[in-house]
Amino acid sequence: MAIHLYKTFTPSTRNGAVDSQVKSNPQNNLIYGxxxxxxxxxxxxxxxxxxxxxxxxxxYRKIDFRQNExxxxxxxxTIEYDPNRNAYICLIHYxxxxxxxxxxxxxAIIGDxxxxxxxxxxxxxxxxxLSAISSSTSRKPYALEEACTVWEGVLIDQKDESTSTDIPLGTAIHNIxxxxxxxxxLARAAGAVAKLIAKEGKSAALKLPFREMMMVFDERGDDERRERDNGGVMVERKRKS
Known part of the structure; x- marks a missing residue:
């Protein structure tokens, strides 16, 4: 991305540098106070x-972290500045x-x-x-979770745009x-990147930006937890004791 340098007119403008391709006028229906x-x-x-x-x-800009289109x-x-995060955002027309x-x-540039x-x-x-698990074979515990797969954006730039059902090992990814x-x-800040290092069954091992290893599973156990109501604090304490 091109960098625009400012001439020094006052001490506050000395060594100033901004991105010349970043606009700051947000989409009206995607913002709220x-x-x-x-x-x-x-x-x-x-x-x-x-x-x-x-x-x-x-x-506040409403960011689509799911990308379920x-x-x-x-x-x-457009590539825009977001005051609520240190990373830039893109306006996508589907x-x-x-x-x-x-x-x-x-x-990524405008027009991609x-x-x-x-x-x-x-x-x-x-x-x-992350794993090649279709929604027809995976269990759907809730009505809102129609897509039982884990999505993320890909940061790599390969010359061959091969079509695959999952992400290969060693791929740099973000927004996990x-x-x-x-x-x-995970990996949503500016410059943050995770790496897919292993896959086994319905789980995937990631190397996170802070050098920690983490397993991401396709489903979690005790999926009826949200349906339970203990009724009060004392009931919960007696249950834990």
Whole structure:
């Protein structure tokens, strides 16, 4: 991405450098205001975290961390600045008329196309499952979790856009799901990248940015947990004792 350098007119503009291709006018139907409460105070108004609060007003951009527009191609229209995160975001126009924000993949430029699905090219910006487990063979514990696969964006740039059902080992990935259908939660910061190092059955081993190994499973046990209601704190304490 091109860098725009400023001439020195005042001490505050010395050595200034910004990205010249990044715009800051967000899509109106993808933003909403938010009330920044707290400001480092607790309920009594006493400062518990110093040097918090203030700053410019922010509009929150709704980011699509799930990328569940399966087999529908989208085009990168803009690369925008997001005040709520240190990574840039992209405005995607899909073929069905849908408009969404996603995290900006490394190296993606305006005009590139992306797609999500189980049989899409292994290409930068595309979203694929970690393991080749189709939704017909996997169990669907909840009505909202129709796609029982783990999705993430791909950061690699391969010359051969081979079509596969899963991501090969050694691939650099980001925006990784932990819970099915919840959206990406790992490797979302600017410059963050994880590496797929092993796959076994319904689980995948990842090397995370902070050099920690983690297993990502296709499903979790005790899927009826949300249906239980203990009724009170004492019931929960007696159950744990």
């Amino acid at each position: 938010q009330h920044r409460c707290g400001k480092g105070r607790k309920a009594r108004g006493i400062i518990t975290a110093r040097h918090r609060g203030g700053g410019h007003k922010r509009l 399966n087999d529908i191609y989208g085009r990168i229209v 073929g069905d008329g849908e408009k969404r924000y996603i995290l900006h993949p490394k190296g 196309t992306i797609v999500s699905g189980t049989k899409v090219p292994i290409k930068m910006g595309n979203a694929l499952p 799901e932990i819970t099915l259908g919840k959206g990406g939660q």
